Amino acid sequence: MRFRVLSFVLAVGVSGAFLSEMVVSRADLLPGTDRKATGPLREKITGPVSDLPGGSTGGDVSSPGTVPQGTSEQRAQAQSKLTLSTVYEKWQEGEVGDGRLKEEMRHYEDRFGREVLGRDGVAATFHELAQLKAASGNTNPGNSTDVSTQGFTAVRRVRGVAHHAQVRSYYCGPAAAYSIIEYVRGTKKKSAWDGRRLSQTNLARSPYLNTDARRATPWSAGRMKVTLNRWISGSNKGWYVDKASPTPAEFKKALAWNIDRRRPFAVDAVEMRGNKHYNGHPVNQTIGHWLVVRGYSGSGAVAHFVDPLARSSAVGWSNPRPYFTGTPTAFTKNFLQSNGMTW
DSSP: OOOHHHHHHHHHHHHHHHHHHHHHHHHHTTTTTOOOTTTTOOOOOOOOOOGGGOOOTTTOOOOOTTOOOHHHHHHHHHHHHHHHHHHHHHHHSSSHHHHHHHHHHHHHHHHHOOOOOTTTTBBHHHHHHHHHHHOOOOOOTOOOOOOGGGSSSSSEEOOOOOOOOOSSSHHHHHHHHHHHHHHHHHHHHHHHOOOOOOOHHTTTSSSTTHHHTTTTTOOGGGGHHHHHHHHHOOOSSSOEEEEEEEOOOHHHHHHHHHHTTTTEEEEEEETTTTSSSTTTTTSSSSSSEEEEEEEEGGGTTTTEEEEETTTTTTTTTTSSOOOEEEOOOHHHHSSSSSSSOOO
């Protein structure tokens, strides 16, 4: 009898471990991924965040150019959005007319869905963008300080994204997502996917960032894009796409397009030990960390960020400020080449 009980306990334990592994693997599988083509996205769960390179605050360090897995449709959307933002930049510079930008926006939305679900249901329309451009000031192409030649509709546009300190040492991803969703959804904070209440804890679970299972929000898992789209639009398709190792020009396109249309976005930045760091982070550590991009000033010469590390009792670093700024070109080259941006 004792042998039968022991055998039953062992069997349950093994089955439980197997089911637990299945849950983690299924949560890590990006929606719509073709198992035959790419297989499930399996990650080794190593336990403490200190075991993950750069994971002291909940981010990570990927190999440069690592692209999160996704469907072919998601990859096509990412490329099309970059094309759309390029046309937007040329429209600002006066190289293309209104009709060209309208056509590109319509082509994009016909395939991937409309991008107008923003703060309380409204994002900046083409008409509003045109009004902003007209009100931006002198449009003389010969004026080097002209806003229109920089691809931005204003000298300064900083969105009112609230800072939220990460409530756990490895919650930079959930805290960044919380700030973005709170701003975009306005009063409609519950998830459009399953009605959950907005909290860092809920964002850290499956079917969202799945941070608790990994004790980090790795760039390669591609969960930031999935989370923002599911929570905001109730769909795996939505505004946000991933761009690995963006160039300064690509970051500026994202900055102009997203901020002008009321969409703050996320970046997974990496600071290498002994090299350049930002916002008072300790230089003796390699740090992978999620931030929010909330605006620009100087006609795009300065980017404005929100740092979940600031005032976090779970991390305990005293120097980081809730809001800080950086030069887009230098920030992109120094900190966005190992991971990337979810814009």
